[in-house]
Amino acid sequence: MFESLLKMIVGSKNDRYLKSLTPTVDKINSLEPQIQALDEGQMQSRVAELMQEAANGRALNEMLPEVFALVREAGKRTLDMRHFDVQMIGGMVLHQGKIAEMKTGEGKTLVATLPAVLNALSGKGVHLITVNDYLARRDAAWMSSIYNYLGLTVGTIVHGLTDEERQVAYGAHITYGTNNEFGFDYLRDNMKFYKEHLVQRELNFAIVDEVDSILIDEARTPLIISGPAEESTAQYSRVSALIPMLKRDAHFTLDEKARTVLLTDEGVARVEEIFKIDNLYDQANISLQHHVLQGLRAHHLYARDVDYIVKDGQVVIVDEFTGRLMPGRRYSDGLHQSLEAKEGVKVESENQTLASITFQNYFRMYNTLSGMTGTADTEAVEFRQIYGLEVAVIPTHRPMVRIDHPDVIYKTQGEKFAAITQDLKELHKKGQPVLVGTISIEKSELLSGMLKKAGVPHEVLNAKQHEREAQIVAEAGHKGRVTIATNMAGRGTDIKLGEGVKELGGLFILGTERHESRRIDNQLRGRSGRQGDPGMSRFYLALDDDLMRLFGSDRLTSIMERLGMQEGEAIENRMVSKAIENAQRRVEGHNFEIRKQLLDFDNVMNQQREVIYSRRRHYMAAENPQDSFLEFVDDLLDDIYDPLTFSKQGPDQENIDIAKARLEDIFNLRWDFDAGVPTKQELRDAIVGRFEGLKAAAPEHYAEILRYFLLEALDKHWKEHLLNMDHLRDGIGLRGYGQKDPKQEYKREGFELFQGLLGMIAEATVRSLSRLQIKAEVREEEFVHKEKASDLKFQGADDGTEKKPQPTKRSAPKVGRNDPCPCGSGKKHKKCCGAKG
Numbered sequence: 095m096f097e098s099l100l101k102m103i104v105g106s107k108n109d110r111y112l113k114s115l116t117p118t119v120d121k122i123n124s125l126e127p128q129i130q131a132l133d134e135g136q137m138q139s140r141v142a143e144l145m146q147e148a149a150n151g152r153a154l155n156e157m158l159p160e161v162f163a164l165v166r167e168a169g170k171r172t173l174d175m176r177h178f179d180v181q182m183i184g185g186m187v188l189h190q191g192k193i194a195e196m197k198t199g200e201g202k203t204l205v206a207t208l209p210a211v212l213n214a215l216s217g218k219g220v221h222l223i224t225v226n227d228y229l230a231r232r233d234a235a236w237m238s239s240i241y242n243y244l245g246l247t248v249g250t251i252v253h254g255l256t257d258e259e260r261q262v263a264y265g266a267h268i269t270y271g272t273n274n275e276f277g278f279d280y281l282r283d284n285m286k287f288y289k290e291h292l293v294q295r296e297l298n299f300a301i302v303d304e305v306d307s308i309l310i311d312e313a314r315t316p317l318i319i320s321g322p323a324e325e326s327t328a329q330y331s332r333v334s335a336l337i338p339m340l341k342r343d344a345h346f347t348l349d350e351k352a353r354t355v356l357l358t359d360e361g362v363a364r365v366e367e368i369f370k371i372d373n374l375y376d377q378a379n380i381s382l383q384h385h386v387l388q389g390l391r392a393h394h395l396y397a398r399d400v401d402y403i404v405k406d407g408q409v410v411i412v413d414e415f416t417g418r419l420m421p422g423r424r425y426s427d428g429l430h431q432s433l434e435a436k437e438g439v440k441v442e443s444e445n446q447t448l449a450s451i452t453f454q455n456y457f458r459m460y461n462t463l464s465g466m467t468g469t470a471d472t473e474a475v476e477f478r479q480i481y482g483l484e485v486a487v488i489p490t491h492r493p494m495v496r497i498d499h500p501d502v503i504y505k506t507q508g509e510k511f512a513a514i515t516q517d518l519k520e521l522h523k524k525g526q527p528v529l530v531g532t533i534s535i536e537k538s539e540l541l542s543g544m545l546k547k548a549g550v551p552h553e554v555l556n557a558k559q560h561e562r563e564a565q566i567v568a569e570a571g572h573k574g575r576v577t578i579a580t581n582m583a584g585r586g587t588d589i590k591l592g593e594g595v596k597e598l599g600g601l602f603i604l605g606t607e608r609h610e611s612r613r614i615d616n617q618l619r620g621r622s623g624r625q626g627d628p629g630m631s632r633f634y635l636a637l638d639d640d641l642m643r644l645f646g647s648d649r650l651t652s653i654m655e656r657l658g659m660q661e662g663e664a665i666e667n668r669m670v671s672k673a674i675e676n677a678q679r680r681v682e683g684h685n686f687e688i689r690k691q692l693l694d695f696d697n698v699m700n701q702q703r704e705v706i707y708s709r710r711r712h713y714m715a716a717e718n719p720q721d722s723f724l725e726f727v728d729d730l731l732d733d734i735y736d737p738l739t740f741s742k743q744g745p746d747q748e749n750i751d752i753a754k755a756r757l758e759d760i761f762n763l764r765w766d767f768d769a770g771v772p773t774k775q776e777l778r779d780a781i782v783g784r785f786e787g788l789k790a791a792a793p794e795h796y797a798e799i800l801r802y803f804l805l806e807a808l809d810k811h812w813k814e815h816l817l818n819m820d821h822l823r824d825g826i827g828l829r830g831y832g833q834k835d836p837k838q839e840y841k842r843e844g845f846e847l848f849q850g851l852l853g854m855i856a857e858a859t860v861r862s863l864s865r866l867q868i869k870a871e872v873r874e875e876e877f878v879h880k881e882k883a884s885d886l887k888f889q890g891a892d893d894g895t896e897k898k899p900q901p902t903k904r905s906a907p908k909v910g911r912n913d914p915c916p917c918g919s920g921k922k923h924k925k926c927c928g929a930k931g
Contacts (some may be wrong), residue, residue: 126167134171141211141244144215148217161212175204184488193486202466206303210241218295219295221276222271225273250269252272273453276294277453282449303465306470315423320445336369340365345364351644405419409433417580424445492626501670502666515541516548533606601622602631603630709722723860730857734760750767803859815848
């Protein structure tokens with residue numbers, strides 16, 4: 095009560111924060127006459143001057159009022175769009191690294207131009223991140239008028255670009271693109287071999303549009319780059335064909351909430367009978383057990399046209415939050431192959447992880463992260479805990495007048511859809527445009543079929559028609575329009591009312607069921623009532639909706655029974671609506687735990703990833719990689735030599751034998767210990783001397799040779815380490831049965847694996863280079879012309895196989911007749927190998 099009273103007197107924390115920004119808005123407005131007097135050239139010159147001032151150390155906060163005034167004037171001149179005062183506040187919130195919650199239609203795309211230009215002055219790049227390629231292209235093309243008018247460049251990162259095109263786009267002052275493309279470019283850059291091929295710059299300042307969708311909804315799935323593994327795919331089809339022989343409840347049980355399957359004792363016996371094996375849990379049958387469980391999940395927990403579609407002979411995932419197709423993305427751990435076998439399409443080979451990162455850990459690498467959305471306040475705790483982001487609710491430019499009707503609840507899906515069809519028929523007859531929200535392609539097509547029978551003309555906007563999205567959405571607010579949409583229409587699209595629609599009550603939003611996230615429902619509602627327009631919304635529910643069935647209280651059904659509802663009758667009941675909201679809260683809490691657990695595990699990997707990727711960047715960029723290589727030599731010598739000095743009586747024969755074997759294995763060095771134990775310096779001098787011989791043989795190429803072997807060893811063993819970490823994570827849950835915390839065990843064992851990884855990288859690099867020979871192939875006719883280039887071959891002396899140091903062709907070193915001979919003899923080439931022709 096005291097808190098409520100305090101808010102009434104001094105305002106909420108959000109109110110006080112917004113009030114603190116008002117003086118800056120006044121300062122921006124006071125500069126408007128001065129900026130209006132400038133022509134285009136003068137405005138561009140002023141932006142260039144400000145950029146130089148930023149380079150000289152002037153703080154961006156000092157420049158904010160003038161820059162915002164310049165952007166406002168550019169928007170007015172190029173797009174006939176003048177930023178409102180509330181949009182100026184939104185821009186300041188973004189610049190400060192916060193989330194701006196702004197209602198739909200309040201001009202978030204225009205707001206982003208303000209902090210984008212201000213932070214572009216740093217010269218380090220600004221990333222504007224959207225949920226799909228269509229919006230990235232649209233926003234970049236639309237807002238580039240403002241940026242270009244001020245002398246700034248704009249790039250767009252979308253699917254299908256070459257590395258050269260990506261370098262240009264990332265090199266621009268401001269770059270638009272999708273969250274997936276930015277994340278995958280980061281991973282791909284850390285698999286590149288030459289620094290000239292890197293596409294991304296430093297991760298400086300990011301504005302994430304629809305921030306809740308990207309940083310929360312999509313954060314349940316990590317980004318993974320994978321390559322084909324060696325295992326056969328035949329087993330998937332074989333198992334899929336036999337899955338119908340297993341009966342639900344008798345042979346297996348399903349947990350639809352967690353999407354997991356368990357075999358019963360009877361089911362285990364049935365599988366053993368079908369596959370003619372003695373023990374399903376025998377070590378030799380672990381793979382079969384895995385295939386059966388994934389096959390059951392594919393057949394019973396994943397539905398066609400809900401979780402995925404089949405298109406052009408491929409299983410394509412449908413994003414559960416946006417309803418969009420996700421081409422190129424695949425379910426992991428054999429599930430995608432099980433779905434392919436179920437649908438009778440080609441089963442692609444399983445993939446092995448080559449690189450991965452969660453969205454949480456990718457976006458936390460930006461120096462400053464900010465975001466915009468219409469619905470963030472419900473997830474403010476998660477934004478603060480995971481990303482350190484505060485949410486500021488920005489007031490609307492005009493008052494919101496949309497009418498949100500109470501939910502109507504029916505007993506069954508059939509009754510609900512019959513009522514929806516009848517109400518849509520009446521709304522269409524009245525002329526009021528309707529946007530119908532469905533949570534799956536299947537439901538959108540079911541309703542479409544019913545409307546066709548009822549004679550109601552309509553458009554369907556789902557993942558199968560996403561190419562026509564812009565046209566369908568543009569017309570959704572026109573008189574008499576009925577548009578059925580999956581969640582994809584709820585993000586980033588602006589529905590403007592056609593002529594005469596305001597008088598009919600504006601756009602009517604009809605939700606066919608509640609989504610498991612309240613934010614998605616609010617996004618759907620937010621399509622109506624933009625910038626003070628009239629509008630209406632209502633959700634239609636049934637007791638057998640998935641949300642109600644899986645997460646709703648059992649009391650709901652008994653309440654409905656007691657109310658004595660007749661078939662086709664609906665109720666509007668506050669208790670039922672409260673129960674639905676509680677169900678949504680439970681799902682949101684469940685999903686938060688999934689995201690948090692994913693992050694907890696990835697935090698372990700992230701520390702390792704940062705070490706490996708920073709080393710990799712160092713090897714790529716170093717002028718002289720020899721320093722890194724010599725560190726490996728010293729570490730390995732310490733490891734070999736320490737046992738020899740451990741005892742005061744001197745080393746025993748066993749330790750000497752081990753040291754001799756390791757010196758020969760790693761350094762290809764045979765040392766006679768009979769005359770006594772050498773000093774560490776003697777061993778080091780002998781090893782370094784050999785590499786100095788390699789350097790003398792190919793001085794122009796030596797740095798590249800070292801770089802190649804450093805990167806090749808790192809990449810090879812990092813890939814193997816990722817596989818080991820995947821296996822560790824898959825089985826770590828079993829530690830709980832031994833009264834141990836699986837997360838702590840994963841952290842401890844993961845650290846041990848990582849320490850081993852670093853040792854293996856060092857050994858592999860030194861071992862390869864210790865067996866390297868550089869041979870100059872000299873032909874007789876080359877002596878006619880002095881310093882004719884010779885060819886280089888990189889050959890392992892132990893097996894005679896040719897090893898190419900890099901994929902691109904390089905010029906060979908020139909060996910003149912009077913140069914030192916590449917064989918390391920110390921003689922002139924013409925008197926040594928050159929004399930032999």
